[in-house]
Amino acid sequence: MPLNILIVGAGIAGPAFASLLQRSSVTSAHHVTIIERSPVLRASGQQIDFKAQCIPILEKMNLLKAMREKTVAETGLEVVDGNDKVVAKFGINPADRNGFALTSEYEIMRGDMVRVFYEDSLAQRAKVEHEEKQSAKGSLTYEFNKSIEALHHSANSAEVTFSDGQKKEYDLVIGADGASSRTRRLAFGRDIGNAAFKSLGIHTCYFDMPRIPSEGGMARIRFVPASFFVTRTSGRPVTGALVFTKKDAEVLRASYGKPIEEQKKTWMGIMEINDWQKERFVEGLKNSVDFYAHEQGQVKIDELYKGRVALLGDSGYCPAPFTGLGTTCSLIGCYILAGELARHGDDVDTALKNYQKLVKPPIEELQHLPYLPFPSSRVGMWVVTNIAKWIYKLGIDKMLPAKDTEGGTKWALPEYPELKWHKE
Ligand SMILES: Cc1cc2nc3c(=O)[nH]c(=O)nc-3n(C[C@H](O)[C@H](O)[C@H](O)COP(=O)(O)OP(=O)(O)OC[C@H]3O[C@@H](n4cnc5c(N)ncnc54)[C@H](O)[C@@H]3O)c2cc1C
Numbered sequence: 001m002p003l004n005i006l007i008v009g010a011g012i013a014g015p016a017f018a019s020l021l022q023r024s025s026v027t028s029a030h031h032v033t034i035i036e037r038s039p040v041l042r043a044s045g046q047q048i049d050f051k052a053q054c055i056p057i058l059e060k061m062n063l064l065k066a067m068r069e070k071t072v073a074e075t076g077l078e079v080v081d082g083n084d085k086v087v088a089k090f091g092i093n094p095a096d097r098n099g100f101a102l103t104s105e106y107e108i109m110r111g112d113m114v115r116v117f118y119e120d121s122l123a124q125r126a127k128v129e130h131e132e133k134q135s136a137k138g139s140l141t142y143e144f145n146k147s148i149e150a151l152h153h154s155a156n157s158a159e160v161t162f163s164d165g166q167k168k169e170y171d172l173v174i175g176a177d178g179a180s181s182r183t184r185r186l187a188f189g190r191d192i193g194n195a196a197f198k199s200l201g202i203h204t205c206y207f208d209m210p211r212i213p214s215e216g217g218m219a220r221i222r223f224v225p226a227s228f229f230v231t232r233t234s235g236r237p238v239t240g241a242l243v244f245t246k247k248d249a250e251v252l253r254a255s256y257g258k259p260i261e262e263q264k265k266t267w268m269g270i271m272e273i274n275d276w277q278k279e280r281f282v283e284g285l286k287n288s289v290d291f292y293a294h295e296q297g298q299v300k301i302d303e304l305y306k307g308r309v310a311l312l313g314d315s316g317y318c319p320a321p322f323t324g325l326g327t328t329c330s331l332i333g334c335y336i337l338a339g340e341l342a343r344h345g346d347d348v349d350t351a352l353k354n355y356q357k358l359v360k361p362p363i364e365e366l367q368h369l370p371y372l373p374f375p376s377s378r379v380g381m382w383v384v385t386n387i388a389k390w391i392y393k394l395g396i397d398k399m400l401p402a403k404d405t406e407g408g409t410k411w412a413l414p415e416y417p418e419l420k421w422h423k424e
Contacts, residue, residue, distance in 0.1 A: 001346045002029040002137055006160060006170040008148050009177035010036035012048075012110075013313030013330040015117035017176065018140055019061065020338035022124035023419040027342050029137040035146040035162070037177075041118055044290055045110030046206050046240045047072055047232060048321075053362065053413050054328040055106070057335045060421045063120060070112040073235030075217040079388040082222070082275040087385060088392035089218070109234060113327065118142075148177075151186040153307040156348075158187075172348055173309045174337075179299055181315030187306050196301040200320060202372070203245055203252040205267050205293035208238040209284025215239060222276035223384050226376045229274050229281060241284050244296075244322075245270050246374045253295060263293055296320050298367055304356045308348065312337060317363040325366045332413075333359050339416030362411040 005021075007014045014034050021027040036042065050058065050067070058064040079088040125140040150161035151173065158173045175183025185193030211233055219232040227245035234240060245252075247270060255266040264285055271282050285291065299318040304311050311317075313330035320326075336358050340351040375381045390396075 002031060003171035003346060003348065004169070005030050005032045005172045005174065006168075007032065007034040007174045007176055007312075008183045009175070009181075009313075009315070010034050010038075010041060010114075010118065010142060010144075011176065011178060011313070012113060012117060012327055013315075013334055014174075014176035015114070015121045016331055017174065017312060017334040017338060019117060019121035019124050020334055020419065021341070022121070022128050022140070023338065023421070024342035026345055026418070027338060028125075028128045031138055032140045033143060034141070035143045035148065037145075037147040037163075039145040041114060041144075043111030043114045044292065045114075046242060047074070047107050047234055048110045048113060048327050049107045049324045050113075050327045050331070051106070051325065052328050052366070053411070054331045056413055057331050060419075061120070062421065063116060066116050066120075067106065067108055067113065070108050070116070072107050072109060073217050074107055074219055074232060076219070078218045078220045079385060079392075080220050080222050080276060081385065084276065088388040090392065107234075109236075148183060148186065151183070151309065153187075153309070156308065158308045171308060171346075174312050175309065175315045176312045177315055179294075179297065179314040179318040181299075181311065183309065184299075184301070184311055184315050187309040187311075188301070188303075192301070196299050197297050197318075198300055199295055199297040200322070200369075200372070201246055201249050202296040202322070202374070203249060203293065204296055204321070205243050205270075205285075205291065207241050207285060207288035207291045209241050209280065209288065211237055211239045212280070222274070223373065223375065223381045224273050224275060225378055225381055226374055227270060227273060228373070229276060231277075241281060243267070243270060243274075243281070244374075246376070247273065249295075252293070256293070256295070260291055264288075264291055267293065294321075296322055298369075300367070304359065305352045310337065310352055310355065317359070317367065319363075319367045320369065322372065323366070323369065329363055329366050332362055335416075336414065339414065339419055342416060342418035358414060365411060 007018060018032055018034055021032060058067055076091040078086045081087055147163040148160055149163055152159040157169050157171055159167060159169045160173060161167050175181050177183050179197060184196060215233050219230060222229045226247045230242040232240040251266055255263045267285060271285060274281055298320045299316060304316045312333050314326055317329050318326060319329050337355045340354045344351040373384045375384050
């Protein structure tokens, strides 16, 4: 029996899942609505990468080529000192190896990835309707400027109240609304929903600033006490600035609910500790129109669903943007949930039970955190910079062994013959 499905959030996971639902005759018969809080597709953000099982999934979806065409022209990472002198240089990390660069083999601007999944979901829907002509069942609808306000569980459904006051009953609600998911809080209760976000005590801000002629294709990083400052041109006419800090964590946390200009003022305090291109960062922050800041954290929650509400992507298992694995975790989740729904027809309970069982092992592995270099003193910062220098000088980065399996997870992707993969 076709289901009424609501997906909350049109970031990466929402549209990717909607696209995957169109790949089987069972799930393409469902009526799918995606709501997005933002008035338009929220295609902002800096570079994100995809690794591990994300690559075979994109290949199956026939999207690897489209993603590859959008990868950014970043050639590695330079570690600099306060005088702009390069002390170490690392090339791109291949997908099957660990490395010291921020750049992985598949690196793409977040907005490009959001658009690829969004457009593909609509293209797949159009294909279903074209193939099935008059008999096409199901639907896929995006509604922007709409959010979820309340949620009530009943035996086999969930009643949702929207920001416009409208109420509607769904057979399945998917929370794909990011690490600070409201759906999670509404479904599991405020305490469990909030406690699922495990702060790393690190705050990050991102903004674009004018590019300078001396900047090439390498990202650059400068370690200062309890913070580091990064520039990435990503092959664009502007430069992305990224600041990571453990300083003033409480003050920064308190600033997030405030208007952007006030948040920027709080971040000006962090700019003070920078001894590299300080004026450029200060001016860039002041004049930026795309400033975005958040607290780095992981989402860990025992159950990924309650009744007919399930968490997908960052809302259920954000690995922290730091790891560069947010997209990979999300896409693994989308693939398994779509596969299980296709396999079990309208037995949603079994599909959700299997989704949770299958997605937990790879996610736990991918949530393993790397060492985070945040020396709090000048001496510590000098040590980190010099370790990078000697790793580079002695070529230790080139001696790293290949990972056991691509991307470092030993887990094998389940196969779903129920899903159709069209080759162009
Ligand atoms: C603006 C933005 C910039 C980002 N920049 C980076 C970056 O530079 N580097 C990086 O590694 N990761 C970044 N991320 C996170 C990254 O996109 C995710 O880690 C990952 O791709 C998983 O995607 P997701 O769909 O689960 O979550 P997200 O990509 O966060 O998408 C969640 C979506 O849900 C929407 N939403 C939230 N609440 C509601 C609500 N109540 N009702 C309806 N819609 C709602 C949001 O507007 C967003 O479109 C960013 C996320 C956002 C939203």
